[in-house]
Amino acid sequence: MFDPNLYDQRHIQLQSSVALTVFAVGRYLDAYLKNFLTSAEQHFMLGLPVTYYVFTDLPENLPNIELAPQRNLKVIQVEKHSRWQDISMMRMKTISEAIESEIRHSANYVFCFDVDQEFKGRFGSEALGDSVALLHAHFYKLPKHRFTYDRNPKSKAFMKTGDFYYHAAIFGGLWEKVKNMADACYLSIIEDKLNDVEALWHDESHLNKYFWLHKPSKLLSPEYCWDQSIADKRDINITRLIWAPKHYDTLRTP
Template identity: 35%
Template sequence: MLAGNAAVRRPDRLGAKLAGARWALASQLGTALPTSMHLWDEVELRLSDWFNPRKRPDVVTTTDWLAPVIWEGTFNRRVLEEYYRGQDLTIGLAVLATGRIADQYLELFIQSANKHFMTGYRVIFYIMVDAMCRLPNLEPGPLQTFQVFTIREDSREDFHLMHMKNLASHILGHIQDEVDFLFSMTANRVFQNDFGVETLGTSVAQLHAWWYFKDIKDFPYERRFRSAACILLGEGDFYYDGSVVGGTPLEILDFIQEYLEGMIHDKENGLNSTYERYLNKYFFTHKPTKLLSPEYSWDTALQLPAQIWLVKAAQCSHMCLHT
């Protein structure tokens, strides 16, 4: 199947590789694995039924590996809605908000997501905070539920490492049985327009607003050969934003497994790369099945170019989260 097909792919497709990854990750996190997995039929929607790359000749709309790049104007929402309404989907949105990030951003993140994220579909918000007192008043909309978890901050771990380890534990513990698709996002964003089912896919990567319009030779990939995150000079394709990652729960678990393994490898070799560079290495070697244009995570520090027709979600500078 072409990578661009909008398919509802269930956990049984992952095979031995992910099964091994799940066991390894469960062992590392000290989390018991479920004794069974759902077996679902695969239902497919042809890419050409809903996606028309010719509508946006001003931007890259299809990758070399035939994955769609979703821009406003390229997709037919009516066709997508008709298809996904029959799939009985549940979509998860996971966010970690600690300290000043929770104080400054979490309430507006939740309020705007209530209004614009996957409206009309069942959504479970997985909210991870370091203290319940930081939690704003939660008023779920129709079809929305909240699950709130407290985590213990570890001064030895950076924000993203803490988030991914906690998210992996919850995916193994219950999320994989609760949702069909999952997004992990940072809280420093405000949804401004519909963030809808056009974004769903097996493995979803977000193009980085800062770097999309730059030359590939200037991308801030990890270039140290000994690092697990290394992408050699002359290699690479896109630069991805670490603040958004999506896909099926076990695809995200697969990424977390490789991220943690890369961190351990580098630490043992006296290296220390960044979460976003590990994510870019992962998507370089495991091509995403769908890419989201910078419209889905536009940085408010940048002026809007003509190519950005409609901002779906706006975020403050990545410097806020020390990526």
């Protein structure tokens, strides 16, 4: 569907650089991080400068990964929250703070990933854009009335309708755009907390509300984050990133 060389040449000429943020907290670090980073080295933004920002509560347990030239890794220690839902929701604040303190000085673009994923094919400069959202693999074929937006009018994430259902496992764009999005989602999450409300799908619900009000400039197809358990993959010719096997019963705190 696209010529990868044209995208790569353009971004090399523009001297584009990319920051990748990923959270590896608690047991998720041992279960997923090494495979995530190793596969990213094989497929993510090859030919462009990349810095991995790993947020973890266990920096001493980081795996030893050999990085290619122009690729770096920075570790930022974060607090481990008692509930996995809070880890998920508070990442917006952490991402915003990292962009303000470090990322904005070294990268044009930011991509934010869940750690329980594995790169399987090219995930390159064709994915870069001002504001980038991902179509959720389980919803992109469904009618809108089946999208699981937050339907609670008391929540800041409340939506009557929308255009797409976006997956919070990946989002990105220019650092300014990502920071604006993270700030807006964080403020909505905090307002919900003050009102003793929790959105249905936590930060993903707030992300969907944000992209409903502020349309992304680029949509990534589910081939950029595919769940192999989906039986019907007739229109998915390439899987660039896949969901790793989920073990929520042993990895997540209550």
